[in-house]
Amino acid sequence: MPKFLVLYKWTLDEQDIKIKSDDLSLDASRAKGKISDFDRNAIEEAARIVEAKGGSVDVLTYGSAAVKQSLKDVLSRGADKAYWIADASAETADAVVTAKVLAAAIRKIGPYDVILTGEGSSDQFNQQTAPRVAALLGLPCLSLVHKLDVEAGTVSVTRKLAVCTEQATVSGPVVVSVLSDINKPRIPGLKQVLGAAKKPNEEIALGSLGVSPADLQPKAVRRSAKGFVMTRKNVVFKDANPADSVAKLVSSLVSEGLF
């Protein structure tokens, strides 16, 4: 029966991040945390397979002290046990650091049959973690999966790329990143939320993973992040009779030289 590990990231909800008008810096002071959108698909996929065929779903996250807030949420979505690494290094971590920390943790708590990630994280959308973790652990990696089957140690997937769909199989442990269309994640009900409180979670101390201080230094160092502001005309027509709005729009577009 397959042992799944789902890697999930606790990110800021980008909808709550405001751009300061004076210097275009980002104000995340009122931003709430969320499980990175596509990671919910990864958790859901593991949970569905285990509910159908048996097995187990562990989840693992690396983040700042705030990741503790994610535990109830993640455990209500179908995970059996949550591992978490809370360390200030996560605030400056790039994909290099993140993959090293996650790979070291997997060496400690693993092995797993299938390690799942989302297609990309909502904040960074690096699309790097799955291939990097696989490379560091010496495992094969199947990315962008929209159909996943696990049968007696063989993992069969359909990958969806812009140019084609592709069927591939791997026997033995594998890292898989999933697309959002692989399933529709459940909305946890009261029962799941209450049940989550009884499920186990375990902190992994970063110091116990044998990751050196040098390994926690990012190779890609953020120099600045500035809000993108779009200046648009923002002319809105809302006449009771839509034909009036349409006429105004058409004459605006004519004066723009569009036709």
Add this chain to the structure above:
Amino acid sequence: MTGIFLFSEDPVLAKQLLTPALALKGALDQPITALALDGATAADLAALGADTVLLLQSASGWVEGLGDAVTDLVRAATVVLVGGTQRGKHLAAHVAAKLDAGLTTDAKSLAIEDGKLVTSRILYAGLAVGVEELAFPAVATIPPRSYPTPEAAQTPGSVETVAVTDDIRVTVTGTTPTESSGVDISLANKLVSVGRGFRSKDDLPLAEGLAAKLKGEVSCTRGIAEDEYWLPIERYIGISGQTVKPDLYLAVGLSGQVQHMVGARESKIIVAINSDERAPIFEAADYGIVGDLYAVLPLLTAAITS
């Protein structure tokens, strides 16, 4: 560390990568080595300015499985540029991990400053632009159509054949090419873009009729392509889809979330049609109509004919 390396399995993109590679060559005074999977592309890359082209003899040709082989070939690299297709991004992440190198996904700009590669890219799905500096060796993926193909070089480079090992742990059992509608929305001057405000696939002719009148094409949001399958994947715009810069972007029944708009916000004029006055698309639009698309689109289509 010496050398600028580039790779894309997409021949057009591979040639485009030579443009930033040649700029880096100017800044670093290091030779360019291009990796190619077929002889024709290898010859083109040599003619267009690669000093050396390594023609990889991969039995499977499965790009994602070439991570270890490519790592061995680019070990000396200062900078590695990889074409930002989905396969390319997967390969680049594997190579970067093996080189213990930073990797900028979808780099919008590249510069060398103080012995570092300085890149810019999108963060928070388009809300912000981040600038990061990468120690050497540094890897970056470059989206298609970011750069033109360079002019032919004065002295062509040489081509060498190299045997490489595939990742035999993965068996690709079947490939079905995506049915292409033959439409490249990135080339369209005018786009009518469809969102979840459309209630059914049967309603798409409303958008198609308008697009035809405008001599434009129909594009869409991710959900319309990925979840509903109403339009091909190549038609959706956004951070995980296409980037377009038409003269007119007419957003119909789409909310204008940042993940979508990041792919359309360089359009010259943006027009929104949405029944919800508070939809974020109106902030991103030059002109908007608050109204039911089912009423507005037929009127607009008719008004344009006359």
